[in-house]
Amino acid sequence: MEKWYLMTVVVLVGLTVRWTVSLNSYSGAGKPPMFGDYEAQRHWQEVTFNLPVTQWYFNTSNNNLQYWGLDYPPLTAYHSLLCAYVAKLINPDWIALHTSRGYESHTHKLFMRTTVFVADLLIYIPAVILYCCCLKETSTNGKIANALCILLYPGLILIDYGHFQYNSVSLGFALWGVLGVSHDWDLLGSLAFCLAINYKQMELYHSLPFFCFLLGKCFKKGLKGKGFVLLIKIVCTVVASFILCWLPFFAEREQILQVLRRLFPVDRGLFEDKVANIWCSFNVFLKIKDILPRHIQVIMSFCFTFLSLLPACIKLTFQPSPKAFKFTLVSCALSFFLFSFQVHEKSILLVSLPICLILNEIPFISTWFLLVSTFSMLPLLLKDGLLLPSVVTMMAFSIACATSFSIFEKISEEELQLKCFSTSVRKYLPHVTFLPRIIQHLFLFSVIVMVLLTLITVTLDPPQKLPDLFSVLICFISCLHFLFFLVYFNIIIMWDLRNGRNQKKIN
Template sequence: MEKWHLMATVVLIGLTVRWTVSLNSYSGPGDHDLSRRQTLDHLSHQDAPKMYSNGEDDKLRNDCILGIEGRTEPVPQGAGKPPMFGDYEAQRHWQEITFNLPVEQWYFNSSDNNLQYWGLDYPPLTAYHSLLCAYVAKFINPDWIALHSSRGYESQAHKLFMRTTVLIADLLIYIPAVVLYCCCLKEISTKKKIANALCILLYPGLILIDYGHFQYNSVSLGFALWGVLGVSCDWDLLGSLAFCLAINYKQMELYHSLPFFCFLLGKCFKKGLKGKGFVLLIKLACTVVASFILCWLPFFTEREQLLQVLRRLFPVDRGLFEDKVANIWCSFSIFLKIKDILPRHIQIVISFCFTFLSLLPACIKLTLQPSPKGFRFTLVSCALSFFLFSFQVHEKSILLVSLPVCLVLSEIPFMSTWFLLVSTFSMLPLLLKDELLMPSVVTTMAFFIACAVSFSIFEKTSEEELQLKSFSISVRKYLPCFTFLPRIIQYLFLISVISMVLLTLITVTLEPPQKLPDLFSVLVCFVSCLNFLFFLVYFNIIIMWDSKNGRNQKKIN
């Protein structure tokens, strides 16, 4: 009984931190071209469908975001700042659109739905969620979702309502999954399970984006975590259903799709494709197809409907990357402007090849040797490969890597804590735009202290604790003197933390040179990218040199 009292306390602490962060300012998309945005905002609704059709709305929006067509003095966007107001307004606007327009118009440009103004670009489940919130908003105050006139609506009552919708989604989907996952961990004490739940719930990246910047990432990540629980506990059909819901809420959950596919396929191979394995394969296929049909049913009426939704979900016209993101393409553009040199279709091919090749070894091993532990680590590796190398990555996509890293926190606490600190730091330019510096510092420190105290992370740096013993033994066959790996990792951690602290202080206190206004943001992304490349190598080493003995056999039952 004591365990549940302690777990309830942990949940209350997590909720308190979330609500405290929600009292701060909310999002803006960044420094955009003001004159261009004002032009878009003041376009007559009659002209909108004529001017922005056949994908031109995506291209023009991208040009505005990146400042391609001539950038004026940057004007911050966010709470109370027209003409776009920020992601908070995007979520409110989707409630307005889904409530007032028929479903067949949700993704199309029209006089009532100017896609240039935060057009819906997530899968149907997000739209249904917006519609559900809109019904509640209509009951409280119809002005919040009034067609056209509610654009840019902001008030304390509405802020309270919007923040509450995020908290309720967290309570219903993400937090129960975290608690159940930690309770199902094997070979660790009850206190460690509770400590693990506390650290996961205090992860600052997700809290700052959902409760500060304002999004609903906990919904898709929560569904994905339910999927992990399902397939790890041999509830394969329920796990598949949960993960399909995650994909149908946010298309970026495709980052996790290959590990799910390979793990379940490996299970089918293990059971035998001429017997139980084949039956399981058919059941899984039917579950996936049925769940997608149910989510997409209103959009199957016409072929153009389906194609338009897909165009909105995968806007390749927006380019290789947007804004400053800590991946390979943005970092490499410091030295070579790939976006300007290579045609877009070549960029897509190169991006696909790098992504596919970087995740292939881990996926092959998971298919041939399916295990819950291998599944969790492959989730990390594949999501990180997608973040580093795939096409059209946003800075917030690092949350898709952070979730599976949270799942291995009890197994490799030192490296997981380090990664989660870097992932939060990588979003620093975005968080500063949203005026979330103080919440970022406080939540990051709280998370670090919780991990350090709960897991004694600085005592967990031996080869065995880092799960590098098998790798080290293999290397020592050729280099007998290779005994200093833990010390190297400790030094790298120290360098990484010092660089993150210094860059944060420099970014906050100094003005960048006039000729290089994005200098500090670029440095943050570049340093973060170097860290992520190191982690990609590290996690792939764990996967490929997976030891089958001792503490490495921790599994979810």
């Protein structure tokens, strides 16, 4: 690439922003007895380092599962172990069994932040760069601008470097998976995606599109010939990578069952805290969480999720293409987020990742979505004391997107990829020509609402009777947005991806 230096500069900007955000507070800073996700990650280092593998997921006298017990798949545990070895070199107090509980210091914060930074630098960022470099029909400047916008996406930065998590690892592996699968390195792609699932079980949100896309590819090649061979190869890769990841737990059957129980805690309820999904929003009107029995809730959420992602998945299986794959990733992840059981507010990042990938195709809607997704996590971010970095990174991100893609000029039917849909609508209702204008007005309205709600939340105290009023409002409004986006993306998948000639040029 002739402009490697601009790409380097863009990456450095992304890294600088990441590190400056990391200077801020983290979740549960100075809040005993439970602290927050930061302490959870530190605690996992302590547990994995001091206890034998067989005890990691079990409640023992040395491992109180009520206190941030390990509830992520084995790869996370291995990562914690690796970090713990480094921590041991620097200061053994950080991971001393029992006594290190709730350990906080400036040096330790620096260490923890560095682990996130290193993981991000090794896994997520190279994937983003490679993805942008491989974009087709895009000028060099377009690729660089695209990389800038993806790297500046505030949601991921704020959660990883502010709140404290390692989402960049799982999302990075998923992105490697997307890269591999869309460029016909199917085995590498499936391997990367298996690693992603084994790092964080939430990656299952992305698993159906991967499955359907790969299956579709096999169908396309003919199930009786090459397709079958490919299928076998993929199955072997997946099984082998899973076995590798779970090797230490194969000693006993009880081990595997316990890990699975930890990974899918059905008894934790339909949703937690305030999530911008259907169930939480619906809960405002009707307390379904308390009225319905647990197993009905599970079945209900399963049915809704399944129904909402079915059309896109079927379509992808029969017409597999990298573009359709990306859109299906979006719609499936969004369906899971909106309807599935036990969703966290941070899970919206799983939807944001595929949205980042279509940033250059539908810049207007993608930017809008990415802003809303960050906004939906505002209650969490405010709780962590991240108001300033949130506001600043969101504004910086909007400026970056607005300048790179001139989003406000890309709102014609063609550019919103609604051409086919509106043509078919016009067959019945010839006067429907105002879709883009409506979307534009909706955008303005939504931005105003988001800004106002942010201002109100920050400045006003909620009424005493309704202490959660503002956070519920934020979730409710974000949920409405997400429903709209779900409909929109399903329309695109059903109508516009019918044929490949709608590929439009960027810049």
